[in-house]
Amino acid sequence: MKRESVVWKLFLLTVGLFTITFLFFFLGQSLFLEKFYIQKKTDRVQQAFKEFVTDYEHSRKDFTTVKQLKQRFYEQTNAQLLLLDQNGIVQDEDYYYMEIKELNTNKTFYIPLNTILNGEAYSSFMNLSLQERDHVFIKGILKDNVIIPVTIQTKNQKWRSDSVIEDLKAFGIQWDVIKDELDSHQFMIDTEGYITKLHLPLKADLHFISNVDSLMQAVQSWELAVRLGEADQRKLTTYSFQENEEVRNQVFVKPIMQNGKIQAFAFAMTSLQPVDEAMNVLKHYYLYAFIFVFFIIILLSFYFSKMIARPLLEIHNVTKKMANLDFSQKLPVISHDEIGSLSKSINTLSVNLKDRIEKLRITNEQLKEEVKKERQLERTRKEFISGISHELKTPLSVIRSFAEGIKDKISSDTDYYTDVILEEVDNMNTLILEMLELAKLESGTYKLKMTPFSIGDLLSQVHAKLSFNIENKHLHVQLEADRTLIVQANRNKIEQVVVNLLSNAIRHTPTGQCITLGAYDYGSEVKVIIHNTGEPIPEDSLERIWDRFYRIDASRSRHTGGTGLGLSITKHILELHKAPFGVQNSEDGVTFYFQLQKPEHGS
Known part of the structure; x- marks a missing residue:
């Protein structure tokens, strides 16, 4: 449950953060993008427009230079630009016009045609079939020697500019009212003359005319505003111009000065329509984008939460096992960030803890072993004291009795009493030496020095050493x-083992019977056996005969049974050698055996 809660929390947090970020982005674009874009675009065009006017004022104003300046302005802003002289005549060879000479006064008037040759009026205007020297009647707006035509009439045809009439209406002037009262309006004219110059576009030029049509309309609006005193022609003017309900434009007007006088006017216009269209598209687009992005957010959040939570869950599992002292599992280090560093540190901690705990375990085992040895040593001391007290009690009683007999002069044969006392003293001395030897072996501190030697020679020497006892009982060995046959062992201690076992066999073999003493090759080991004929050992005593002071027949005298420590000493010596040993009953007697290792090659 905890594993899922971590992933679930990370998933919800990530989804929330992504969603809030996307919503803020969406609201920001919806509320501020349009205004921000319009402001940035207006500032950029205005700055480029100022630079154009400044460069134009300081240029030679030849055709090539002006064309380069216009081209640079267009590349920077993608906006339209016009140059008009102080009379409103377009200064560009690509613009169209005609000149007429008034009949009564021979005065020449300039009539720009780009304003009226838009896409809708082109066909009707070209139906006039105008040519140089044609007689025409013109009514329109007068500025110095420039006429913005409202109507143009020949003998057979008449043309009317609806766009100019609409501009007049925008300023509160009704053409139907003033067309018969032109004298009352100083900026209106009704004249008659003949055409002296004519520059008309071809049909292929219609696209260019339509491109600048909007700018010419904006120029006319500005001129009307100047005539009505609503605009100052000597300052940089920025205003909005809307052709219809759907198309918006930003217009920039700046006078071109020379020696403090206005020489011309620069007009620039940039469309704001793409912004409106883009925002309308974006509003519909965001509905689908939000659904798609939200789906992507779900997938990315789930992947992100699993990616972040996975190493954390692995760390949790490994540390949980470490808490249970299981250091077998290690964390994969697959990155070099903080999580990778943490995983590496936990792995190091796991190794160090395992090493320290293992050392503590070993130290604890050593302490337990030392405590065990100490307890065993203490037990050995107590058993030694108890055993030696028990074993010394009888000889001391004998010595005391015989010493008192000598003192009381019970018998004149004191030699007999003296021999008995000396014999008991020897027995006591032997007992004490064997007890000390056994205590030393049982203490666990005795170290053996191993050397290679011939086990055959050792058996022969022990046989020779005990030959007197063998002959006294008329035994055959x-x-x-x-x-x-060479073995690797402590020679003195193995000799003591053989002596103890052979002596034990001599004591328990009936007079005139046989004893077998042999050593046999068993591969990497040598097996030594001592077999004597006689009565078998009771089954319940086979394991107990190795205990100290144990005698099979408690009624046996100490003279025939020994001290009771020989087999116990033998057991401890063989255990120090880590040599297998034991005793078995056979059909005709008892067999003792033990096995010794051969020397390794090169020893």
């Missing part, structure tokens, strides 16, 4: 020992 069969020695089976190859002198070439």
Whole structure:
């Protein structure tokens, strides 16, 4: 449950952050993008327009220079630009016009045609079939020697500019009212003359005319505003011009000065219509974009939450196992960021903890072993004291009794009493030495020095050493020992083992019977056996005979049973050698055995 809660929290947090970010972005574009874009575009065009006017004022004003300046302005702004002289005549060879000479006064008037040759009026205007020297009647707006035509009439045809009439209406002037009262309006004219110059476009030029048509309309609006005193022609003017309900434009007008006088006017116009269209499209687009982006947000958030949570969950699992002292699992380090560094640190911590705990375990085992040895040593001391007290009690009683007999002069044969006392002292000395030897072996501190030697030679020497006891009982010892058999052991202690076992066999073998003493090759080991004929050992005593002071027949005298420590000493010596040993009953007697390792090659 906890695993899922981490992923779920990260998932909700990521989805929330992405969604809020997208909504802020959407609201920002919806509320501020249009205004921001219009302001930036207006500032950029206005700055480029000022630079154009400044460069134009300081240029030679030849055709090539002006064309380069216009081209640069267009590349910077993608806006339209016109140059008009102080009379409103377009200064560009690509613009169209005609000149007429008034009949009564021979005065020449200039009539710009770009304003009226828009897409809708082109056909009707060209139906006039105008040519140079044609007689025409013109009514329109007069500025110095420039006439903005409202109507043009020949003998057979008449043309009327609806766009100019609409502009007049925008300023509160009704053409139907003033057309018969032109004298009352100083800026209106009704004249008659003949054409002296004529520059008309071809049909292929119609596209260019329509492109500048909007700008010419804006120029006319500005001229009317100047005539009515609503605009100052000596200052940089920026105003909005709307052709219809759907098309908006921003217009820039600046006079071109020379020696403090106005020489011409520069007009620039940039359309704001793409902004409106783009915003309308964006509003519909965002509806579909939000659905798509929200789906992407869900996928990315789920992937992101799983990607972040996965190493955290792995860290949780590994640390949980570490808390249970399981250091087998390690974290994968697949990155070099903080999580990768944390994983690496946890792995290092796991290794260090495992190492420290292992060392503590080993130290604890060593302490337990030392405590065990200490307890065993203490037990050995107590058993030694208890055993030696028990074993010394009888000989001390004998010595005391015989010493009192000598003192009381019970018998004149004091030699007998003295021999008994000396014999008991020897027995006590032997007992004490064996007890000390056993205590040393049981203490766990005794270290053996191993050397290679011939086990055959050792058996022969022990047989020779105990030959007196063997002959006294008329025993026959069969020695089976190859002198070439070499073992790796402590020679003195193994000799003590053989002496103890052979002595034990001599004591328990009936007079005149046989004893077998042999050593046999068993591959990497040598097996030594001591077999004597006689009564078998009771089954319940086979394991107990190795205990100290244990005698099979408690009624046996100490003279025939020994001290009771020989087999116990033998057991500890063989255990120090890590040598297998044991005792078995056979049909005709008892067999003791032990096995010793051969030396390794090169020893």
